[in-house]
Structure formats: structure tokens, C-alpha cells
Amino acid sequence: MTIYDTEDLEAIRQQTRRFVEEKVVPQADEWENAGRVPPEILKEMGAIGFFGLRVPEEYGGVGLGALASVVFAEELGRSTYGGFSITALVHSDLAMPYLLNFGSPEQKAQWLPSMVAGETITAIAVTEPDAGSDVAAIRTRATRDGDGWRINGSKMFITNGGIADLVFVAVRTNPEDKGSRGLSIIAVPREAEGFTVSRALHKMGWHSSDTAELSFSDCWVPDDHLIGSANRGFYYIMENFQNERLVIAAQAIGETTRAVELTLEHVRDRKAFGKPLFDKQVIRHRLAMASARLEAARQLVYHTAWLMEQGTETVKEVSMVKALVGELANDVLYDCVQFHGGMGFISETAVERLYRDVRIHSIGGGATEVMLDEIAKRL
Numbered sequence: 001m002t003i004y005d006t007e008d009l010e011a012i013r014q015q016t017r018r019f020v021e022e023k024v025v026p027q028a029d030e031w032e033n034a035g036r037v038p039p040e041i042l043k044e045m046g047a048i049g050f051f052g053l054r055v056p057e058e059y060g061g062v063g064l065g066a067l068a069s070v071v072f073a074e075e076l077g078r079s080t081y082g083g084f085s086i087t088a089l090v091h092s093d094l095a096m097p098y099l100l101n102f103g104s105p106e107q108k109a110q111w112l113p114s115m116v117a118g119e120t121i122t123a124i125a126v127t128e129p130d131a132g133s134d135v136a137a138i139r140t141r142a143t144r145d146g147d148g149w150r151i152n153g154s155k156m157f158i159t160n161g162g163i164a165d166l167v168f169v170a171v172r173t174n175p176e177d178k179g180s181r182g183l184s185i186i187a188v189p190r191e192a193e194g195f196t197v198s199r200a201l202h203k204m205g206w207h208s209s210d211t212a213e214l215s216f217s218d219c220w221v222p223d224d225h226l227i228g229s230a231n232r233g234f235y236y237i238m239e240n241f242q243n244e245r246l247v248i249a250a251q252a253i254g255e256t257t258r259a260v261e262l263t264l265e266h267v268r269d270r271k272a273f274g275k276p277l278f279d280k281q282v283i284r285h286r287l288a289m290a291s292a293r294l295e296a297a298r299q300l301v302y303h304t305a306w307l308m309e310q311g312t313e314t315v316k317e318v319s320m321v322k323a324l325v326g327e328l329a330n331d332v333l334y335d336c337v338q339f340h341g342g343m344g345f346i347s348e349t350a351v352e353r354l355y356r357d358v359r360i361h362s363i364g365g366g367a368t369e370v371m372l373d374e375i376a377k378r379l
């Protein structure tokens, strides 16, 4: 429970939980092996309305705020399949917001309804081989050519890169401006000439999430694919990072909470030295402390979402949430695997998968060290 819970949020929680139990868990091992989530399941999610939580009614959504995303992400996280969760969340909460927050009414009318329906899947491509934490270092260029833009460069580690129908690409549109100035966001359709998925990347975790390296070689898109204003891209990225980091933290809270529940079941059931493992004080104390830390972090996630809904500037709180939860998830999953004993090392257990899946939470979308610097600047 949080003081921010409402009937709407509880309905989203229950609906997502039911969907996860009925449609995700029974099939997700196959997706892990295949390295991607099938488009049909994303369409099914779209048909239910999961991708329209933040989208205004005129474009097919229900126009809710950050708390709705947090509840949705937390429940997806509880599925214990991080690869599936991030596939859906990159579409709904990391990529689509570029159009939602900065697109023109014409662009929204053109694309949003099919994105909400899960028929047009999206990705956001900021990171490059030589620019990750330091977004201002990106080099992919877009130059004016006729009534459009010609793009050259490459992008690295792009979630949904191989399955997306439309990719929001961060490019340098003004070569004179170095650093954070002169960046823009351009929507590139999968079929654009000169755009290729150069390779799929195999990963430690998130196996069902498609992660790709993208290449742009004289790729041309028309003017109306520029999102918002030219040279305002850095500002757009920094603004959207706040929702992205909050939502990923909510996913991690769901994953870690479920891992603790599964570990509690295991240690209550499993006997060693004549008694359940739970009777060992060291084990139940570790799990009690994990639960306390998780509850505190969860309340901060919800509170930060509420602050965001009030229109308050939340960079400090979001950075706190991202740093705290990324590290917490890793600490707690270490213990969950430990208390499962040998079974925790066996691939058929959820904690083994989650241990691998949560590793990214202290790196991706803002590494812990970068988040700590954001907090420190605001102390």
C-alpha cells in the first residue's frame, strides 16, 4: 500500500498481474530462448490498453500520469522476466514519450494510435559505441538534404532495435555546436533506406529483450520526421530520462520484491540441520532487512512519481531512486541466490534469471556513479 493508491491504479495493478500470470509466465521461457518477445503479445498488450496509460484519449489512451507507469512497471517486474518487461517498457515509457511530449499534433495523429495499439513498436537510440554516460559526446550526424535529413553514424545497445517499427534517434544536427548543443531527435522508420540493424547483441541477462547495434549510412528521412525543434534534443533527452529512470526503478522494485517472496517460500520449505532454513537467524534477518530496504525504496519511487505528477522538478529524487534501487536490487539478489543454495545457480529458477537480469540496473539508463553526481550537485 502507498498513500498514492487509487481505484484506477489498483485496477491497473490487478489487470497487469493477471496478464502476467496468464499470458507471460507460461510462455516467457520460450521468448528467453528466442532472444525476443513476439509481436503478437505486444499487440495483445496494446489491445488491452497497457500502452495508452499516459496517452491522451484523443490518441487512444487514458491520459494518466507517472504513478500509472510505476504500477505497470512494478507488476511487469514481478513477472521475473526482465527481458520481457523492458521490451514493453522501452516502448511505452522510454521511446514513445519523445512523440508524446515533443511531437507535433500531426505527428501524434499519424503515429500514436498505432503505438498505443502495439502495432507500431518503438525504440530510443541515444547511446553510441563512443558515447554512453556522456550523452553530449554523440557523433551520429544528420545534415540537411532537400526537404529532409540525411543521417550517418551508428548506435549501440539499442533495446527493441531489431523489432522496432520506428526508432527515435539522437543525432547531431548542428556540427558547429559541440557538446550538449546542436542535438536533435529524428524518427526513423524501420524501412528507411540506409538504416540497418548491424547486429544483435547477446547479453548476460534480459535474454528475451532484443538489443541491437544500428547503422545509418546516408539514411534519408523527410522533414516531418524531426521531433520537436532542431537542436533541442539534449534538453528532450534529459527531460525524458527522468520518467525512464523512475520507471526502470519501479521495474527493479517489482523484480526484487518477487525474488524475496520466492526466497521466503524456499527457506520456509527447505530443511537443513533438521529445521527450515528460515529458523536460522542470519537468514531471516537478511531477508527482513531486504524487505525493509525494499519497502523504503518502493515508497520513494511512488512519492517521486507523485511529485512528477505535481509538475515538480524531480531530478534529485529520480537520481536518488535510480542509484538506490539499482544497487539494492543487486545486493538483495545476491542473497536470494545464496539462500537458494545450489538451486539458485540452476537456470530453471527465477532467482538465477533475476540475478543476471538486475545486473544492468546499476549501469543502464544512468550508471550509479552518474546518478550520485546528479544528487551531489543538488545537495
Ligand SMILES: Cc1cc2nc3c(=O)[nH]c(=O)nc-3n(C[C@H](O)[C@H](O)[C@H](O)COP(=O)(O)OP(=O)(O)OC[C@H]3O[C@@H](n4cnc5c(N)ncnc54)[C@H](O)[C@@H]3O)c2cc1C
Residues within 6 Å of the ligand: 090, 123, 124, 125, 126, 127, 131, 132, 133, 134, 156, 157, 158, 159, 160, 203, 206, 211, 360, 362, 363, 364, 365, 366, 367, 368, 369, 370, 373
Ligand atoms: C542491455 C542494454 C540495453 C540498453 N538499452 C539502451 C537503449 O534502448 N537506448 C540507448 O540509447 N541506450 C541503451 N543502453 C545503453 C546504456 O544506457 C549505457 O550502457 C549506459 O548509459 C552506460 O554507458 P556506457 O555503456 O557507454 O558506459 P560508460 O559511459 O563507458 O561508463 C562505464 C562505467 O564507468 C562509470 N562511469 C561513467 N561515468 C562516470 C562518472 N561521471 N563518474 C564515475 N564513474 C562513471 C560507471 O560505472 C559506468 O558503468 C543499453 C545498455 C544495455 C547494456
